[in-house]
Amino acid sequence: MNTLNQLNDGLEYIEQNLEYEVDDNEIARRAYCSVYRFKRMFSFLTRPKLVLHNSLQ
Structure with a gap:
């Protein structure tokens, strides 16, 4: 299983339990990490990306 699929398993658990308190350990277990x-x-993939255009430089 590749890293992206592992992360998706953790994210799926979060999405399924949005109305409940989620457990960090359970998320990590489902993501195999x-x-x-x-x-x-998670923070790397969800942080806002800044795009600098040539006209702004």
């Missing part, structure tokens, strides 16, 4: 690694991947 540590809590630390899941949080790092």
Whole structure:
């Protein structure tokens, strides 16, 4: 299973439990990684991206 599929398993758990308190350990277990690694991947993929155009430079 690749990393993106693993992350998607964790995200699916979050989506299915939006109305409940989700457990970090359960998310990480479903994503096949540590809590630390899941949080790092999640923040990397969801942070806003800044795009600089040539006209702005």
